[in-house]
Amino acid sequence: MTKSALQIARAAYQPKLPKALTGAVMVKEGEPTQSVADQEAIQKLFPNTYGMPLIQFVEGESKEYAPMNVGVILSGGQAPGGHNVISGLFDGIKKLNPANKLYGFILGPGGLVDHKYMELTADIIDEYRNTGGFDIIGSGRTKLEKEDQFEKGYEILKELGIKALVIIGGDDSNTNACVLAEYYAAKNYGIQVIGCPKTIDGDLKNDMIETSFGFDTACKTYAEVIGNIERDCNSARKYWHFIKLMGRSASHIALECALQTQPNICIISEEVEAKNMSLDDIVTYIAQVVADRAAAGNNFGTVLIPEGLIEFIPAMKRLIAELNDFLAHNGEEFNSIKRSKQRDYIISKLTPENAAIYASLPEGVARQLSLDRDPHGNVQVSLIETEKLLSEMVATKLAAWKEEGKYVGKFAAQHHFFGYEGRCAAPSNFDADYCYSLGYTASMLIANGKTGYMSSVRNTTAPAAEWIAGGVPITMMMNMERRHGEMKPVIQKALVKLDGAPFKKFAACREAWAKETAYVYPGPIQYFGPTEVCDEPTKTLQLEQAK
Known part of the structure; x- marks a missing residue:
């Protein structure tokens, strides 16, 4: 097998270990544990593995x-x-x-x-x-x-x-x-x-x-490419780059990449949900930043978007739920209608609130919501090109503002999705x-x-x-959640905490990043050289542990 010089050099790298693991170890037991929620239900399901103590390894005798x-x-x-x-x-x-x-x-x-x-x-x-x-x-x-x-x-x-x-x-x-x-x-x-x-x-x-x-490697991989795009953006000075990042259930990657690269805009799904923001609220926010930068002579910028954003917009979540339910019961009738009439048909069958949202969506996205279903009949949210949806809707809003004299500038968008690029990086x-x-x-x-x-x-x-x-103990992390109509024990997902240090740091800086061109260019992952460059943990970890 042919190998690159980096592969050969990396093969010789001996990973570092905690000192306690370098010799013989013994177990130091902590307090008994309980699940994060639904203690009674979890204990009943896991009588043999519930309540076990936390364990720490310390140096022992061989x-x-x-x-x-x-x-x-x-x-x-x-x-x-x-x-x-x-x-x-x-x-x-x-x-x-x-x-x-x-x-x-x-x-x-x-x-x-x-x-x-x-x-x-x-x-x-x-x-x-x-x-x-x-x-x-x-x-x-x-x-x-x-x-x-x-x-x-x-x-x-x-x-x-x-x-x-x-x-x-x-x-x-x-x-x-x-x-x-x-x-x-x-x-x-x-x-x-x-x-x-x-x-x-x-x-x-x-x-x-x-x-x-x-997480560390993926974010560094994406942040390098985002930094490269930001540098191109700042050089050509004529495009807004809409960049979708992995993270269907949480926005940790988008937040970490924002902390590493300082884009003009980064949307955090958890904040959108907490503030009950609509799709139009998000579009208006982005359009306003675009307009403000244009007024300062900057018709360019970068926007980071988490992959799962659509599912965190409460109104979109309600629309998707109604669509799933409606199409599950009326699929045959829907499929028998002429393709060009399907959109109007769906609008006529939805509740007024959801019909209005569906009607406001670009044609391509509306079609993805109603046609591309998974084997369970649900919308395949990961296939929705959120980066294109937002840029199209921003363009429409800016065009309306231009007619009203509220916007003077040029808006041209480029689209990117970084997913597989980071999953198998060295x-x-x-x-x-x-x-x-x-x-x-x-x-x-x-x-x-x-x-x-x-x-x-x-x-x-x-x-x-x-x-x-x-x-x-794995039971310590569990709670009960509804899955496919049944309550099941699952490990509780960790979402971005809006009162956590990483988000607070981002929130404190984003207004300045929106106005200024404050881009940071992290460059490629470094394997050899000074410790502070090569072994640096994520910004998220540093902020969480205040180091």
């Missing part, structure tokens, strides 16, 4: 461990650093006993159910150290929810002599890990299940999980170290007989040697 086999699964969307979690897990179990083996299940949780696996040997692991992607064993989105899946999984785990299974994934995947841990504990199968917190969206976090892995030093530590911590949780825990590494704005490694 002891001998019997040989064991471990399984690992990559679940859900890719995030930079997944290979290092597996490398850390591999090195950790080999240090416990060189006879230990690691098996990877192919293409996600489906590999466990379908008995597709491979042994991960030192030769294979060494090929993938400090690289991006999940291609070592692939990933998948099969949900582990049913008893027959758990039993099929148990068959292969028993056959391979696997004592513990590590599931690397986001909130849904770790919820599944918790359900699996509870099932195997209830059945006394002797299989431990450990989770690792992955998602570039940054919405799997709490006091014990300070950041999800991949991990930053922070993510390389953090992920390796998460994997190594998982091996220690297994060695100490734990199940139903998520690997936790904290104090992450300090040098890696001072990080605190341990475990957090």
Whole structure:
């Protein structure tokens, strides 16, 4: 396999570990825990794994461990650093006993159910150290929810002599890990299940999980390109760039990229919802900034938009809910109507408020809302080109203002969506170290007989040697939410906190950024050089931990 000079140099990088993990460890137990909400319901569903204590690893005396086999699964969307979690897990179990083996299940949780696996040997692991992607064993989105899946999984785990299974994934995947841990504990199968917190969206976090892995690298990757666009924007001085960023359920990526690059406008979905803003409110806000900059002779700028914005606009949420319901019951009649008449048909059937909003939408977006449904009959919100929707509506509003003499300027838009570009980037030093530590911590949780825990590494704005490694019971993060019409236990999503330090910092600066051209150009991720450049954590972490 041909490798670039960077790949060769990165292969030799030895990730840094918390000091407590560099030698023999012992468990220091904290207080018993309870779930973040719905304690009674969660305890009832997880009698064997509820209320376990928080765990911290401290330096201990060395002891001998019997040989064991471990399984690992990559679940859900890719995030930079997944290979290092597996490398850390591999090195950790080999240090416990060189006879230990690691098996990877192919293409996600489906590999466990379908008995597709491979042994991960030192030769294979060494090929993938400090690289991006999940291609070592692939990933998948099969949900582990049913008893027959758990039993099929148990068959292969028993056959391979696997004592513990590590599931690397986001909130849904770790919820599944918790359900699996509870099932195997209830059945006394002797299989431990450990989770690792992955998602570039940054919405799997709490006091014990300070950041999800991949978030640092993805944001630095996007911020580099946003900075490049800002520089082009400031050079050509004739375009407004509308940039959509990953983040369907939370705006952490948009906020972090704004803090790194200082764009003229950044919309935060959680604020839109909290202020009950309409689509027109957002369009008017953007148009006003465009008009004010034009008055100062600046017919250019940058706008950052989170991918899931539409679902956070309360009026749009109500429109989508009514559309979903209406089309579910009247799909055949709708499909029989001539395409050119379908829009008018829908307007005639909606409540007045929703009809007015639907009628105000550009043709292309209205069509996406009514035609492009997922297998459950719901709107595929991620397919809506929000960046084009907003720029079209801003253009329409500015044209009306021009006729009224309220706007003098030129408005031309460019559109971008940064998503896949950041999911498989080579991990930053922070993510390389953090992920390796998460994997190594998982091996220690297994060695100490734990199940139903998520690997936790904290104090992450300090040098890696001072990080605190341990475990957090997954049940501690859970609450009950309605999914597909039923109440289900799920890990609570972490949204942007409007009273949190990162948002407050952004809110304090945005007026100045809107008027001035205050762009910051972060440049590419640096792997070699001064610590303050190469190992810097996200602005979000620095502000949250006030360092």
